[in-house]
Amino acid sequence: MAPHLVQPGWRFWRQAACTLGASVQHRTWAGVSRIPRLGSPWGATATSPRVYRSGFSTSPRAPEVMLTRERYPVRRLPFSVVSGEDLAAFERIVPGRVITDPEVLEASNVDWLRTVRGSSVLLLRPRTTEEVSHILRHCHERNLAVNPQGGNTGMVGGSVPVFDEIILSTALMNQVISFHDMSGTLVCQAGCVLEDLSRHVEERGFVMPLDLGAKGSCHIGGNVATNAGGLRFLRYGSLHGTVLGLEVVLADGTVLNCLSTLRKDNTGYDLKQLFIGSEGTLGVITAVSILCPPKPRAVSVAFLSCPGFSEVLQTFSTCKGLLGEILSAYEFMDAECMWLVTHHLRLASPVQESPFYVLIETSGSRAGHDAEKLNDFLEQVLSSGLVTDGTVATDHMKVKALWALRERISEALSRDGYVYKYDLSLPTERLYDLVTDLRARLGPRAKHVVGYGHLGDGNLHLNVTSEAFSPSVLGALEPYVYEWTAEQRGSVSAEHGLGFKKRGVLGYSKPPEALRLMQQLKALLDPKGILNPYKTLPAQA
């Protein structure tokens, strides 16, 4: 990112604030920049999520994670068990990359949220599509179950084994295959880390069409397999639109090459769409072709205090009208989220305390024009009382620091205790009612009930924490949350997918006819059910 938007905007903002909100207290970036970058609370926000996420999961104080097969009522399906002959066969396919060391396996058996834990005894690290094909052909013949794994940053237990599935890691499939400078088309292996790809295309004047908190660890193949949404969804839309092609290895080892780099291709059914969001249950994605938009010349972030949720909504309407095509993100978080990131991660809030906070990002091609639009917007929301305090950043590091307040909520939650996570699509006008409702319902049983998320996409991240896993809290939450969502015709998984933990609730958002067709598709593409079993689709009776 090359932020050129600037002092004019910033100056205006302070001026407007002084004129329009006499009682408003301002802590500005000028103050913030006096704090030394490294080692300071603000400095921490500049570190890569790759660092803090893995740092967190290996934290010595982290308690042992209960085995999934013990915590949940799930029964192992009659797959074969890995034999010495299998190990020898795999050693021939991926020599030196057949891992059986329990210590190495531990990290791949546990999800990063530390809520589920498999007991796989085998991790394979192919480098090529051909190797993946050979591995799956062998597994298919031998009826061995496989758990495809990218960066293992999933939220619903989809990326780790449930029992002893073989872990098929894409970690070594991390090569960029090509990048086309005129069209912005990137072709790469599935195991490329999102942040590395971002860097690669940004050096060439483009950006990745998706961005998420886990960017430092997550793999592009995993992003596509979960149909990740993230922080740029509002501007660049869904992966169903931006992914141009996929290479996928099917359950029997067949390589399906749909790795097109064309923006338009209406020759027959668009097969790649089947695999976007299928969570590795229909095939293993080995390469991705994706359209990258041009890198914006100017990026600004405004972080604002809102007195109520109704003001959050009205600010969104105003912002769509006045920022138009340069609006690239509209995120919100409540006061409890701010407490969590300031308390557990020691980040500092740059604005006055308030019931709600909004983060607005603009990305455009002309800094001066963008600044004018942003200023007009800020003047309007301030003068109308929709916003009571705020700060604007255009400098890259400051933009990152503001984003960290929103991006690191998930990490702060994990430090608060056991986390019950819900990722819901709801009509925006009712989005926050569920949070208020649950606070009353749970009372002191919950440490925190928080709401934040991608308001611009109608996507609420609802999180509840308690000291430790508690069946009573879970019982108060489920099926209540799902029923509430279904009543609003919402989605019980907006962007996280279903994985292992949510597969039973598919029926709250999809009718039986859809579920039946999904099961037929699974049977067609993976007749033995070896690909990521116990995930996505409900257990069949």
Place this chain on the structure above:
Amino acid sequence: MAPHLVQPGWRFWRQAACTLGASVQHRTWAGVSRIPRLGSPWGATATSPRVYRSGFSTSPRAPEVMLTRERYPVRRLPFSVVSGEDLAAFERIVPGRVITDPEVLEASNVDWLRTVRGSSVLLLRPRTTEEVSHILRHCHERNLAVNPQGGNTGMVGGSVPVFDEIILSTALMNQVISFHDMSGTLVCQAGCVLEDLSRHVEERGFVMPLDLGAKGSCHIGGNVATNAGGLRFLRYGSLHGTVLGLEVVLADGTVLNCLSTLRKDNTGYDLKQLFIGSEGTLGVITAVSILCPPKPRAVSVAFLSCPGFSEVLQTFSTCKGLLGEILSAYEFMDAECMWLVTHHLRLASPVQESPFYVLIETSGSRAGHDAEKLNDFLEQVLSSGLVTDGTVATDHMKVKALWALRERISEALSRDGYVYKYDLSLPTERLYDLVTDLRARLGPRAKHVVGYGHLGDGNLHLNVTSEAFSPSVLGALEPYVYEWTAEQRGSVSAEHGLGFKKRGVLGYSKPPEALRLMQQLKALLDPKGILNPYKTLPAQA
């Protein structure tokens, strides 16, 4: 559209032209506006395509269209023949809407290009999803083949019967179900005409995410079934991204309700994607939920003369850099296209004669900012000689008139003789080479060999005309064009689909593994093959 971009831009443009291109001759909008609107060549451009398209197809001078089963080597599959009992059953399902009158059927048996002709004896006009379901359940039980038909504006013979398939028209399924003013989500029946929907959402401050020449006739259900691209693709992307939900009736009459209005929903496989671009062969789309972007406050169109194709490409690069997020279309056409629209449709060219023409549209939220960006761009392309002449329009009627030059090429071609149509995705740098190549190859056998299309999407519309259908011309074109395209790893159908006429060439753009999976999907969803037979997938041996 509410164009506010204006005189400042326009004045600048004339000034720049005078300063920079002394030998350039200018015919300006000022001149054009002196011509009376109605009855003039320019006036014609303001009429709806619905008018001219149907006017053309019923023209008294149009020759009889040969029956498809006589022109092409195709064999009827063993479906049942409609009986008196079937007619009685349909009369119970859709009373008064069972059409057997040969004169009414004639229009539904022939495609609008007048190149293929079926011999159906029955047209059904359901009004509701339930009626479609009952019809398909009956057809499935009786093994009767069905040809779903929207506005019958397809380019590849996909929308008319090949033999005696029952025509299932969506013409009476034309109700808007809901529109959400905050999110811009439109839900409507499949038979709504695109132009009517555009009007509906524009009155509410939004636009449809797609627009095409056939908007006055085409149905939204047909647009989705063909995965139509069109004129706004560059800005708003593919229907795979903008369609939020579909209701589809499967071959056996099952209603699959995936009519979500949510921007994000990752609960299981995204089934609706299967039907987008499946050309009615996997199910009949009965309702569509689609995300409409906010209506731009300012729209401008620049129509420019370029001295060569290399300049067309360089102008595109310049334009992406300087117009950024407000660029909404980049179309090109060659001199022969201009000859066709001026000669056959009596449109007047607003610019100096040139080997190539470019149409650039900008859509933004702030007229002044957009005008500044457009002016800077025009100054640069003029001063560097990439563009030799041009005109800019911001007034709604003038914008429409400029668009007509590009949108009506297809109509002008149809008046020129028999048209061989190719709709290809190619690497932009080589896009026009095929046109030049074919001119040399065909010599005087062709009346015209023309190239135009959505350069911004890498999409070439290559069209060849001859006095009448000629097997020798066809033999010189095919498989040559397909082989040429395959060598460039292009697509033999960028946006028109395969329908009947192109189904044999799928293999040029997709590998055998993909073809096999498509056939398996067809067998899963339509085991008797009654839905739009002889379309999309190649005939099986």
